[in-house]
Amino acid sequence: MNSDDVSNVVTFAREREILTAVRGGGHSWPGKSGCDDGIVIDLSQMHAVTADPDKRRAYAQGGALLGALDAAAHEHGLITTAGVVSHTGVGGYTLGGGFGRLNRSYGLTIDVLRSAEIVTADGKIHRISEQDEPDLFWAIRGGGGNFGVVTEFEYELYPFDRNVLSGLIVWPVSEARDVLDFYGGWYLGLSDEMYVGPMMATMPDGTSVIVMEVVYNGDPAIGEKELEPLRNVGKIMDDGVKVQDYNVLQTHEDATFGHGIRSYAKNGMVKEITQELIDVLIESFVADPRAAFFTHTAGGAVKRVGELDTAFPHRNAETMISVGGGWTDPEQDDEAMAMMRAWFAKLAPFTGGYYDNIDFDGDAATSNFGPAHGRLAKIKGQYDPGNLFRLNSNIEPTA
Ligand SMILES: Cc1cc2nc3c(=O)[nH]c(=O)nc-3n(C[C@H](O)[C@H](O)[C@H](O)COP(=O)(O)OP(=O)(O)OC[C@H]3O[C@@H](n4cnc5c(N)ncnc54)[C@H](O)[C@@H]3O)c2cc1C
Incomplete structure (x- = not known):
């Protein structure tokens, strides 16, 4: 399974208006990564994580688990900030913020995210960062799964004695x-x-x-x-x-x-x-x-x-x-x-x-995103105007 496969399924679902869920590690408390009478894009086959010690970067596929991220970094005496249960998925965890035990040193996981590959609702595959499509890159750092299927995350790594x-x-x-x-x-x-x-x-x-x-x-x-x-x-x-x-x-x-x-x-x-x-x-x-x-x-x-x-x-x-x-x-x-x-x-x-x-009951996304909501809704309107990706803390698209 690869990003092209994800793109094909996204296009298929969008064209037929099929309810679509995206599953990373499957830890969603409210069960948003599954659905009845729809399609589940299950990324569990895309679970590889590699680390480049020279660049101090880790590359995790969208269905990888946090334990694999820690392990890939440790192999090179490096670390990044990851959550506290190793079978949590990097996908939902990162897109929502990412709280772990090294946050006070390095920030949330979205703060150490350097780029991502994402398949948007139109089926296009984008490599985004602070330089490339910065609006979309801003939105995925806290805006959850609203903007597409992330097929790869690139994280900064830091020297670490385990x-x-x-x-x-x-x-x-x-x-x-x-x-x-x-x-x-x-x-x-x-x-x-x-x-x-x-x-x-x-x-x-x-x-x-x-x-x-x-x-x-x-x-x-x-x-x-x-x-x-x-x-x-x-x-x-x-x-x-x-x-x-x-x-x-x-x-x-x-x-x-x-x-x-x-x-x-x-x-x-x-x-x-x-x-x-x-x-x-x-x-x-x-x-x-x-x-x-x-x-x-x-x-x-x-x-x-x-x-x-x-x-x-x-x-x-x-x-x-x-x-x-x-x-x-x-x-x-x-x-x-x-x-x-x-x-x-x-x-x-x-x-x-x-x-x-x-938060199982926390669906008041508009108020919870606070001052970020207006910009998020506009970016959602640009990349997912039909709200294909709505099984999440949903942001309604605005024009
Ligand atoms: C036991 C447990 C421990 C946890 N510990 C922590 C913790 O220490 N720190 C912390 O911050 N959070 C923690 N969480 C919360 C966790 O961050 C969320 O449950 C998160 O959604 C899990 O991500 P996942 O990929 O496993 O979830 P999934 O259920 O697979 O996905 C949840 C949602 O994320 C989106 N999503 C997932 N993968 C992708 C992707 N690749 N592309 C686009 N959208 C995607 C989808 O909208 C999906 O509905 C924990 C949860 C559990 C159940």
């Missing part, structure tokens, strides 16, 4: 107040190299915990010093932060989010971790092994990109907060989702906008 100071520090949830109070006063002063993300969850045996996920992208000795104050907070149950292969953390949630589980999530962007938010985080916590509160830390390089430099406008957020989880029994669908919705509803007043890659 043995990094990383791991989890775990406290019983009874220590949450001390841990979050400390974190609320500490996180704003952290270096770009330091990624620390809080999480509250309940283990299968019923023990509820508060966890800090740590990655220090630099000299471990310097990282240890920066981390020391956190290690002095409360009574730690387990401190697993040590120098270890970056892949340990990059794959440790793969099984939890294995294929076939039922899953749901809601999230919002947060500019400031206030005392009020900390209070609500503690009061709202639901001790249910099916669900967790978790974060994707932003700030650093993510925040230094201008609000409209890409189509992802939520640049001034320090972190993304989410409630999400998984279960196996379909009978529990309604009840589990209602529980997570009610939990997140208590946190929602502290958020502004959301990351639509991790």
